[in-house]
Every structure is written in structure tokens, then in C-alpha cells.
Amino acid sequence: MTEPLLAVRGLCKSFGGIAATDNVDLDITPGEIHAIIGPNGAGKTTLINVLSGLLPSDAGTIHFDHANITRASAPARCRRGLARSFQITSIFRNVSALDNVALAVQSAAGHSFRLWRPARRDPALRGPARALLERVGLADRATVMAGNLAHGEQRQLEIAIVLATRPKMLLLDEPMAGMGIEESERLLHFLRELKEQYTMLLIEHDMDAVFALADRITVLVYGRVIATGTPQEIRANPDVRRAYLGDEAAA
Amino acid sequence: MTVETPATVPQSPRLTTRLRDARTSVALLLLAIAAITPVAAPALGQPFYVDVTARIMIWAIAATSLNLILGYGGMVSFGHAVYLGIAGYTVGILAFDNITNGFIQWPLALLICGLIALVFGAISLRTKGVYFIMITLAFAQMLFFLGISVEKYGSDDGLLIFTRSEFDFGFAELDLSDATTLYYVIWILLIGSVYLSHRIVNSRFGMVIQGAMANETRMQAIGVPTYRYRLTAFVISGMMCGVAGLLSANFERFISPDVMNWPRSGELIVMVVLGGMGTLFGPILGSVAFLLLSEILSTWTEHWHLIFGPFLVLVVLFARGGLSGILDRLTGRADR
Amino acid sequence: MNFILLAEQFLNGIQLGLLLFLLSAGLTLVFGIMDLVNLAHGSLYMIGAFFAATFTALTGSFVIGVLLALPATLVAGIVIEVTVLRTLYTRNHLDHVLATFGLILFFNELVRVVWGPAGLSIPLPGVLDGSVSLVLGITYPLYRLVIIIVSLAVAVGLYLLVTRTRIGMLIRAGASNRTMAGALGVNIQRLFTLVFGLGAALAGLAGMMIAPVTQASIGMGEQILILAFVVIVIGGIGSIRGALVGALLIGIIDTMGRSFLDVILLIFLPPNAAETAGPALSSMMIYILMALVLAIRPQGLFPPRGQ
Ligand SMILES: Nc1ncnc2c1ncn2[C@@H]1O[C@H](COP(=O)(O)OP(=O)(O)O)[C@@H](O)[C@H]1O
Numbered sequence: 001m002t003e004p005l006l007a008v009r010g011l012c013k014s015f016g017g018i019a020a021t022d023n024v025d026l027d028i029t030p031g032e033i034h035a036i037i038g039p040n041g042a043g044k045t046t047l048i049n050v051l052s053g054l055l056p057s058d059a060g061t062i063h064f065d066h067a068n069i070t071r072a073s074a075p076a077r078c079r080r081g082l083a084r085s086f087q088i089t090s091i092f093r094n095v096s097a098l099d100n101v102a103l104a105v106q107s108a109a110g111h112s113f114r115l116w117r118p119a120r121r122d123p124a125l126r127g128p129a130r131a132l133l134e135r136v137g138l139a140d141r142a143t144v145m146a147g148n149l150a151h152g153e154q155r156q157l158e159i160a161i162v163l164a165t166r167p168k169m170l171l172l173d174e175p176m177a178g179m180g181i182e183e184s185e186r187l188l189h190f191l192r193e194l195k196e197q198y199t200m201l202l203i204e205h206d207m208d209a210v211f212a213l214a215d216r217i218t219v220l221v222y223g224r225v226i227a228t229g230t231p232q233e234i235r236a237n238p239d240v241r242r243a244y245l246g247d248e249a250a251a
Numbered sequence: 252m253t254v255e256t257p258a259t260v261p262q263s264p265r266l267t268t269r270l271r272d273a274r275t276s277v278a279l280l281l282l283a284i285a286a287i288t289p290v291a292a293p294a295l296g297q298p299f300y301v302d303v304t305a306r307i308m309i310w311a312i313a314a315t316s317l318n319l320i321l322g323y324g325g326m327v328s329f330g331h332a333v334y335l336g337i338a339g340y341t342v343g344i345l346a347f348d349n350i351t352n353g354f355i356q357w358p359l360a361l362l363i364c365g366l367i368a369l370v371f372g373a374i375s376l377r378t379k380g381v382y383f384i385m386i387t388l389a390f391a392q393m394l395f396f397l398g399i400s401v402e403k404y405g406s407d408d409g410l411l412i413f414t415r416s417e418f419d420f421g422f423a424e425l426d427l428s429d430a431t432t433l434y435y436v437i438w439i440l441l442i443g444s445v446y447l448s449h450r451i452v453n454s455r456f457g458m459v460i461q462g463a464m465a466n467e468t469r470m471q472a473i474g475v476p477t478y479r480y481r482l483t484a485f486v487i488s489g490m491m492c493g494v495a496g497l498l499s500a501n502f503e504r505f506i507s508p509d510v511m512n513w514p515r516s517g518e519l520i521v522m523v524v525l526g527g528m529g530t531l532f533g534p535i536l537g538s539v540a541f542l543l544l545s546e547i548l549s550t551w552t553e554h555w556h557l558i559f560g561p562f563l564v565l566v567v568l569f570a571r572g573g574l575s576g577i578l579d580r581l582t583g584r585a586d587r
Numbered sequence: 588m589n590f591i592l593l594a595e596q597f598l599n600g601i602q603l604g605l606l607l608f609l610l611s612a613g614l615t616l617v618f619g620i621m622d623l624v625n626l627a628h629g630s631l632y633m634i635g636a637f638f639a640a641t642f643t644a645l646t647g648s649f650v651i652g653v654l655l656a657l658p659a660t661l662v663a664g665i666v667i668e669v670t671v672l673r674t675l676y677t678r679n680h681l682d683h684v685l686a687t688f689g690l691i692l693f694f695n696e697l698v699r700v701v702w703g704p705a706g707l708s709i710p711l712p713g714v715l716d717g718s719v720s721l722v723l724g725i726t727y728p729l730y731r732l733v734i735i736i737v738s739l740a741v742a743v744g745l746y747l748l749v750t751r752t753r754i755g756m757l758i759r760a761g762a763s764n765r766t767m768a769g770a771l772g773v774n775i776q777r778l779f780t781l782v783f784g785l786g787a788a789l790a791g792l793a794g795m796m797i798a799p800v801t802q803a804s805i806g807m808g809e810q811i812l813i814l815a816f817v818v819i820v821i822g823g824i825g826s827i828r829g830a831l832v833g834a835l836l837i838g839i840i841d842t843m844g845r846s847f848l849d850v851i852l853l854i855f856l857p858p859n860a861a862e863t864a865g866p867a868l869s870s871m872m873i874y875i876l877m878a879l880v881l882a883i884r885p886q887g888l889f890p891p892r893g894q
């Protein structure tokens with residue numbers, strides 16, 4: 001078996017006594033789309049917060065790409081190639097879409113202690129940023145202030161930002177949340193396209209999308225992993241059906 | 252520490268496009284007026300305005316420095332006037348000990364400002380919000396009280412500076428004891444500060460500072476360790492404010508702890524907000540407005556704070572975006 | 588540095604600390620619950636002192652003066668809350684700083700117009716004048732002892748109010764988690780006004796009590812306000828317990844430092860160096876303490892839970 005790109009062991013995170021991440025083990029193989037599903041409040045977002053370093057973990061280890069990143073800062077993790085999107089869109093609302101992506105390109109291009117040359121006229125930043133906007137289908141919206149983009153466009157923009165950091169692996173927190181049917185459809189296609197290039201940890205509510213995309217699925221309930229397996233295995237797992245899929249027939 | 256940001260960041264830093272907007276025009280006009288004041292004011296029989304203008308320009312440099320971290324970085328430093336005092340006292344104390352060489356005084360003053368900003372910033376930037384405001388205030392008060400307690404250098408009576416900084420280039424001498432020379436040195440350094448801000452704000456570094464203000468979490472999540480950039484901005488800003496401090500000490504030939512007392516820091520914030528935070532020329536507009544307003548109100552009544560205090564409250568409640576915002580609205584720029 | 592002097596200065600430190608606590612308690616609650624930076628809190632301290640001076644002069648009794656000045660300061664606080672501060676809750680910290688900076692300028696000037704620039708002193712009633720003998724041969728000014736006792740009583744009362752009553756529970760809920768208090772169905776607006784009025788009265792009380800020792804003067808509020816900032820930054824914003832610990836710490840260290848640091852420095856330094864460094868260091872000491880605390884715990888010693 002290939003060595004996992006992301007290996008999580010015994011990860012715990014609690015908020016004042018409530019265990020939001022409870023002894024989670026997780027292995028993500030290079031190239032796979034690994035979906036995390038679970039009811040609201042199961043701790044999916046918390047898991048991504050801890051994996052991306054925005055929240056410190058209480059216990060457990062995280063290894064990514066041959067390195068122990070358990071104590072690494074959020075920026076350091078991103079620089080290692082672990083990039084994330086947010087359930088609630090997180091972009092720079094007061095600048096243009098292009099500026100948003102250019103800033104992420106800039107971050108990936110090394111340190112930013114460059115205080116003299118104008119960044120907005122730097123082709124090394126603008127070029128790749130434009131290409132990425134093109135790729136997510138926002139080329140003609142490049143100069144629009146990000147806060148003025150439609151909700152779906154903002155979600156796409158965030159993905160462009162994530163890709164601009166030149167990641168090895170994406171942590172996507174409900175990328176389709178709040179999107180229309182058509183937009184979701186397009187995004188689904190796009191994610192499938194991205195699969196060629198990136199390993200993904202995908203949180204998604206839309207079960208059809210999950211079962212269509214994921215190579216493996218982990219089910220989280222009350223912060224605990226109750227099952228991991230292929231979509232077929234998860235579909236057939238009686239625990240999952242009882243605890244989460246709400247299938248009365250399983251009883 | 253996060254402050255709401257203006258709705259746009261200019262897309263092009265090119266001066267030609269900026270000329271069109273009102274605040275730039277007004278600010279450039281003011282700078283031009285300042286350029287001819289030493290000639291025009293005495294000719295109009297108002298020589299007193301030369302000193303007024305020089306003082307306004309010194310404050311404008313300080314406000315510009317604060318704007319760099321407050322307007323573009325969202326760091327509400329309530330102790331910024333401390334750097335006026337640090338630089339001023341460096342000049343004053345060196346002069347007191349008969350070291351009047353400007354090539355020693357000025358770099359040393361800025362170096363000390365930078366080091367102190369580094370220490371203050373390193374501690375205060377670990378905190379956020381209210382903590383940051385109060386810590387910067389407390390640090391500034393600390394040095395204010397230090398100034399008061401050191402009797403050798405005049406305590407709260409301050410320190411007279413008998414000789415202004417001397418710059419001997421060998422082939423020529425920059426004679427700051429000549430009022431007009433000093434005036435134009437101030438004028439040039441003001442323009443220099445604004446230009447430096449312009450470069451910094453539009454550079455990669457500037458993008459990071461502004462991004463960290465707009466969305467710190469996102470900034471971290473795209474791989475930028477924001478703390479070190481903020482700290483750098485804090486140090487640059489402190490040093491730039493130091494320029495104002497050493498100019499002030501030279502201009503007034505006097506330095507006292509009062510320049511770093513907390514109301515001065517409050518006034519600096521007022522100037523920045525009044526002029527329009529996060530705009531290049533806002534601090535110039537703000538310091539002109541603030542100092543002229545206080546000048547006018549105080550000739551009107553000795554108790555001008557009675558009017559100015561509520562005025563500030565009204566500005567906060569009704570005039571967000573400051574004078575720049577008002578100018579923009581008057582000239583129909585609908586982007587705010 | 589004999590024992591008697593040490594004990595006396597220690598008591599002075601406690602007295603300053605307790606006054607600081609009265610000021611900081613309101614400040615820290617207002618920060619914690621309303622998330623409002625109120626620079627004008629010191630103005631209430633000043634206003635309290637001037638009210639007490641006026642009412643004492645009118646009635647001829649300091650005690651009655653204080654009893655009248657307390658509700659007057661409370662009303663002043665509520666008026667400020669209702670007219671200005673209320674509109675600021677939804678604004679950012681910078682707006683708070685600016686607007687309340689404006690308020691300080693206004694109140695300082697208003698006091699100058701109403702009471703004159705010189706400040707007012709309050710004569711101590713005969714019964715409170717004089718000294719008492721404590722244990723071990725320590726004598727201590729009676730009035731300062733009264734300040735300590737009254738402040739302690741208020742502190743205990745405040746503690747009981749916050750920990751034992753329904754209002755206190757709401758205040759605590761609000762201080763650590765605003766949305767939770769909202770979810771409990773509390774009338775937040777009224778709670779805010781109440782807390783602000785309470786804070787104003789406490790600050791005013793501190794000003795009233797110190798006025799006979801120093802005098803009521805313009806700008807007295809800002810001096811102590813900045814100390815109170817240091818207190819709540821050290822203690823942890825929103826924490827009453829932190830305010831108490833921080834206030835006592837600052838009060839004692841500041842007072843003891845001013846009295847004894849030069850003597851201590853003499854052990855290490857030549858006399859003239861100690862003479863210069865003593866005052867300089869002692870004036871900076873509490874800020875250095877604050878920096879140390881923050882370097883280790885950026886949230887203060889007692890950060891309220893849930894933050
Ligand atoms: N910052 C936080 N502070 C306190 N509790 C939190 C925080 N973030 C999440 N939680 C709690 O942790 C649990 C898991 O939340 P979350 O990870 O957002 O779930 P999901 O994304 O699966 O819906 C919930 O009970 C939530 O209330």
C-alpha cells in the first residue's frame with residue numbers, strides 16, 4: 001500500500017468539555033478524494049480547523065507529506081501544501097477578485113518583504129492569478145470587487161485562492177454550500193477535474209455529490225469516526241445507516 | 252484590532268489616475284500652498300502662518316506614519332506620539348551633551364525609535380482588539396512618566412535645545428538654524444513620507460498588511476505569517492513618526508514629555524480619521540483640518556474643547572470616511 | 588527602610604489598589620459585556636469627585652455629600668450611556684476610542700467651566716481626621732483606613748452581587764459570552780445600561796473617596812484611568828477577579844516601588860546612579876510588569892472563560 005499523504009492518529013479537540021474531535025484516526029492516500037460526512041455539529045469543520053492549524057489540537061499527531069506538522073502554525077502548513085477552503089466563504093471582500101488570487105500567488109512565491117515595487121503591476125503575480133480565475137470560470141469578473149460577486153462566484157473565487165497557494169492537498173469545507181443546482185453541477189465537474197492533480201479531503205452535505213466523487217468516505221458522529229470505507233461499504237454499513245443515513249429499514 | 256476597511260483599494264497606483272480624485276487634488280494644492288508660504292505669508296503681512304504651516308506639516312508626517320499601521324493595517328495604536336518624544340529627546344539629549352552633528356543625531360534617533368517600536372510592537376501585536384489599544388497606550392505612558400521622572404533632562408519642564416542639528420557635508424552645509432531652510436527640509440520630508448507610504452502600501456508588503464487587516468484568518472490560511480509583517484510595519488511607522496519628532500525638536504528648539512502624553516496620541520488618531528483612514532493624502536487633510544480647527548475654535552473661545560469634543564462624537568456617528576469621504580461624496584465618487 | 592514605614596506604605600499600596608479596583612471593576616465589565624472601549628470612564632471618577640466637593644460644601648457634611656454624589660454620578664453615567672455610548676456598541680473599537688476621547692475633552696472642559704480651573708479640595712470631617720494605632724506600633728491615618736474598609740465592603744458586595752444574584756449571573760454570562768446572554772432572553776439593552784450605571788457609580792465613589800486626600804482636579808480621571816487599563820490588561824478583560832488581583836498588584840507594587848526602589852537600588856548601584864534610576868525605574872515598573880505578564884499570557888492572568 002502507498003504511504004498516506006496525510007496521516008492522523010488519535011486526534012482530539014474539545015471545547016470546554018465537549019469533544020468536537022474525539023480520537024480521530026485518518027489516512028488519506030495520495031490522489032484520492034476522501035469525503036467526510038456526518039450530521040450537523042459532528043465536528044467536521046473542527047477537524048479541518050485542527051488539520052489546517054487554525055485551532056491547536058489537544059492530543060494526537062498529524063503527519064503530512066513525510067513531516068510531523070502537529071505543532072506547525074497555519075501558515076507553515078499551507079506552505080507545506082495543505083490548503084483549505086472555509087464553510088463560510090473567506091475571501092478579501094474589499095479588493096478585486098484578481099487581487100484576491102494574486103495575493104495567494106504572492107504568498108506561494110516566497111516571502112513578502114518587498115516594500116518598493118508595486119505588486120499590482122507585477123506580471124509574475126497577475127499572470128498566474130488571471131490563469132486561475134480563468135480556470136474557475138471567473139475570467140470576466142476579474143476586476144469586480146470580491147464582496148460584490150454573487151455567492152456562487154465567491155465560492156469559486158475561494159477555490160481559485162486555494163489553488164493559487166500551489167497545494168498538494170485540498171481541505172474543502174462544504175464547497176457547494178448555498179450554491180444553485182447548476183452551479184453545484186459545474187463545481188462537481190471541476191472537482192473531478194482537480195482530482196487529477198490534487199489529493200482532497202472533502203466535506204459535503206450533498207450525498208449524491210459525495211457518492212459520485214469520493215474514493216473513500218469517513219463518517220463522523222459526535223467527533224468520532226464510526227466508519228471508513230468505499231462508498232459501497234459505507235452505503236452497506238448498518239452502523240452508518242442507523243446513526244446517520246437515518247434508514248429505518250436497517251433496524 | 253480589525254477595523255472596517257474602505258470599500259475600495261485603488262486599482263492603479265499611477266499618479267495620473269489619482270490626480271482625478273478630489274482628495275489628491277486638494278492635498279497637492281495644500282502642499283503647493285505650503286511650498287510658497289514662506290514667501291507668500293510675510294508678503295501678505297501674515298508671517299505667523301509660516302510657523303503654523305511648519306507645525307502642521309510636522310504633524311502631517313506623524314499622522315502619515317500612523318496611517319500606515321492604522322489605516323492600512325488596522326492596528327489601533329493609541330501610543331503613537333511616544334515616537335515623537337523618543338526622537339525628540341534623542342536630539343535634545345545629544346544636543347544637551349554637545350553632540351549637535353545631525354549625521355549622528357538623526358540616524359541614532361530613528362534607530363532608537365525603531366528598536367523601541369520593535370520591543371513595544373513585539374509584545375503588543377501578540378494581542379488583539381482592546382488589549383492592543385490599551386497596551387500601546389500604557390507603553391507610551393510609561394515613557395511619558397520616564398520623561399517626567401528624569402530631572403537631569405528637565406522633567407516635565409522639558410529641555411531647551413540651544414543648537415539645531417548640524418549637517419556639514421564638507422563642501423556645503425545644511426543650516427537648519429535658518430528658519431527657511433528648516434521649513435523646506437520639513438516640506439521635503441513630508442513629501443518623502445507620503446511617497447514612501449505610497450510605495451509601501453502598493454508593494455507586496457503593503458498587500459499583506461492590508462490583507463491581514465481585511466481577513467487575518469484567510470491570510471494565515473494562504474500561508475502568510477502575519478505577525479512578522481505587522482511588526483515590520485509597526486517599526487517602519489514608529490521610525491517615520493520619529494522623523495516628525497526630530498523635526499519638531501529642531502523646529503521648536505524644545506522637547507518635553509508632553510509631546511508623548513496620551514492626548515497627543517489621541518489627536519494623531521483624530522487627524523488620521525478626520526482625513527480619511529487608509530488614504531494616501533488623508534493624514535495631510537486631517538492634520539490641516541484638525542490644527543486649523545483648533546486654531547479657529549480657540550480664538551473663538553478658550554473653552555473650545557467644549558465644542559470639539561462633541562464634534563468628534565458627531566464625526567464618529569455621522570461622517571465615516573472622514574474628510575476624504577466627504578470630498579469623495581461631494582465630487583461624486585460613489586465608491587464608498 | 589524600617590518595618591513601620593514598610594507596613595505603612597504597604598497599607599497605602601492596598602488603599603491605592605482598592606481604589607483602582609473600584610475603577611477597574613466597572614471598566615472591565617463594560618469591556619467584557621459591551622465590548623466597548625470607554626476612555627471616558629475616568630471622567631466619571633472626576634465627576635464623582637467634583638459632585639462630592641459641591642454637595643459637601645452645600646450640606647456641610649462629607650458623608651451626606653458622598654451619599655448625594657453617588658446617585659448623581661450614577662445618573663450622569665446613565666445619561667452618557669443613553670445619549671452617546673449606546674449608539675457605539677455596534678461600532679468598532681476605533682470609533683469607541685475616538686468618540687470617548689471626544690467625551691473626555693468635553694467633560695474636562697465642562698468641569699473647567701463649571702467648577703473653575705483650580706480644582707476643589709474637600710475638608711475632612713473632624714471625626715475622620717487623625718490617625719489610629721494598629722498592631723505592632725503602626726499608626727495609620729484614620730481616613731485612609733476608612734477608604735480601605737469602604738472599598739473592601741464594596742468589593743465584597745460586588746462579589747456577592749455578581750456571584751449570588753440573578754443579575755450577577757446575567758452579568759457573568761454577558762461578560763464571557765454575549766450571544767449566550769442574548770439567547771437567555773435577557774433584555775440586553777437594559778442590562779448594558781445597568782452595568783454602565785453601576786460602573787459609573789463605582790468609579791465615582793473612588794473619585795469621591797480620594798478627593799479629600801488629593802483634591803478634585805481636572806485630568807485626575809485620565810491619570811488613574813491608564814492605571815486601570817494596566818490593571819484590567821493584567822487581570823484579563825471581563826474578569827472581576829482579575830481586576831481585583833491586578834488592582835492590588837499594581838497598587839502595592841507602584842506604591843512600594845516609589846518609596847523603596849531607590850533604597851533597594853543603593854544596594855547595587857552607587858548613590859548618584861541610584862538616585863537617578865530610582866524614580867525613573869519606579870515610574871516604569873508597573874508597565875514593565877504588564878509587559879511581562881502579556882509576554883507570557885497575552886490574555887491576562889484570568890481570561891474569562893469562553894474567549
Ligand atoms: N470555536 C468553538 N467554540 C466552542 N465550540 C465550538 C467551536 N467550534 C465548534 N464548536 C462546537 O463543536 C461541535 C462541532 O462543530 P463543527 O465542527 O462546526 O461541526 P460540523 O462542521 O460537523 O457541523 C459543535 O458542537 C460546535 O458547537
Ligand SMILES: [Mg+2]
Pocket residue numbers: 044045046087
Ligand atoms: Mg461545518
